[in-house]
Amino acid sequence: MYVVETHDLIKRYGQDIALDHVNVNIEEGKIIGLLGPNGAGKSTFINTISSIIPYDSGHVQLFGKDMRKHLKALKKYIGIVPQELSVYYDISAYDNVSFFASLFGFRGNELKEQVKQAMMFTNLWDRRKDKPKKFSGGMKRRLNIACAIAHRPRLIIMDEPTVGVDPQSRNHILESVRYLNQQGTTIIYTTHYMEEVEALCHHVEIMDKGKIIVGGTLHQLKNMISDDHTIQIELSASNYTLVEAIKKIGGIKEVTMDHHILTIISQHKNIEAIVATVQASGGSIEGIHMKQSSLEDVFLTLTGRTLRD
Numbered sequence: 001m002y003v004v005e006t007h008d009l010i011k012r013y014g015q016d017i018a019l020d021h022v023n024v025n026i027e028e029g030k031i032i033g034l035l036g037p038n039g040a041g042k043s044t045f046i047n048t049i050s051s052i053i054p055y056d057s058g059h060v061q062l063f064g065k066d067m068r069k070h071l072k073a074l075k076k077y078i079g080i081v082p083q084e085l086s087v088y089y090d091i092s093a094y095d096n097v098s099f100f101a102s103l104f105g106f107r108g109n110e111l112k113e114q115v116k117q118a119m120m121f122t123n124l125w126d127r128r129k130d131k132p133k134k135f136s137g138g139m140k141r142r143l144n145i146a147c148a149i150a151h152r153p154r155l156i157i158m159d160e161p162t163v164g165v166d167p168q169s170r171n172h173i174l175e176s177v178r179y180l181n182q183q184g185t186t187i188i189y190t191t192h193y194m195e196e197v198e199a200l201c202h203h204v205e206i207m208d209k210g211k212i213i214v215g216g217t218l219h220q221l222k223n224m225i226s227d228d229h230t231i232q233i234e235l236s237a238s239n240y241t242l243v244e245a246i247k248k249i250g251g252i253k254e255v256t257m258d259h260h261i262l263t264i265i266s267q268h269k270n271i272e273a274i275v276a277t278v279q280a281s282g283g284s285i286e287g288i289h290m291k292q293s294s295l296e297d298v299f300l301t302l303t304g305r306t307l308r309d
């Protein structure tokens, strides 16, 4: 079953198109990574499918039902961990989680039990009486997650949950995502950290400029460019004329220069020709690195830009 299906979803902000005919099918039980650079439309997509913002045209089906027609019934199936922290700073962490779970109709012992489980799960039970204003960034993020999962949704949507958190909280969040998924929960996880997607996700959709540019399993996406070689050359200084010179070598697909690092995606292992071109331009090589294709390379091949542009 698909937990989310969109058909030609369009969202505009004034003249600007933030979602441009987005067609996505998300299977139940998977962790789906939504990857893209800043401004790609990731937040707009997840805010749209969770009815936080309206869309202009197209269709959204959740759990096989039209979202607009069945919104009230569908809301309890979904937990949203927004990018902006959405907790109340002047009430205890416990009362925060309890408040959000009560919105879904839980009361009495059932409510208490679910709040406890969500707080144990996010490692906040010992700090339940404290107010979030005393919490670190990572603890606030974990509280945000506890508030989103206490009603035990079947689909959890997380919008860049590891931005600005310490490594310990980050690992805890990634482990929590895996655990929730093992319990059968579908997770949509947006990020612009491809390492997180590679570590977590069964399926990836890559967005750019409001469009889904490619989707598939990690394996499928990497296979798209698996015949290509990625060569990174560290130079003593940036040299942008070199980018154009290397593009003229046969079989070269992409060349970018980021600080002193030249990244080349090539159909052949033509390292000799590349080195000769660098040397002819007077460039001084400090290191050469050949690497396996990554999601970053998939993005680069398809768009000519890096994910961090």
Ligand SMILES: Nc1ncnc2c1ncn2[C@@H]1O[C@H](COP(=O)(O)OP(=O)(O)OP(=O)(O)O)[C@@H](O)[C@H]1O
Pocket: 013, 016, 017, 018, 036, 037, 038, 039, 040, 041, 042, 043, 044, 045, 192
């Ligand atoms: N409320 C708004 N009003 C006008 N334009 C908006 C609004 N929200 C987003 N946009 C624009 O829509 C586009 C998509 O933005 P969105 O926040 O969905 O991207 P994103 O992929 O989530 O980016 P980030 O990784 O920075 O969070 C961007 O061009 C952005 O400037």
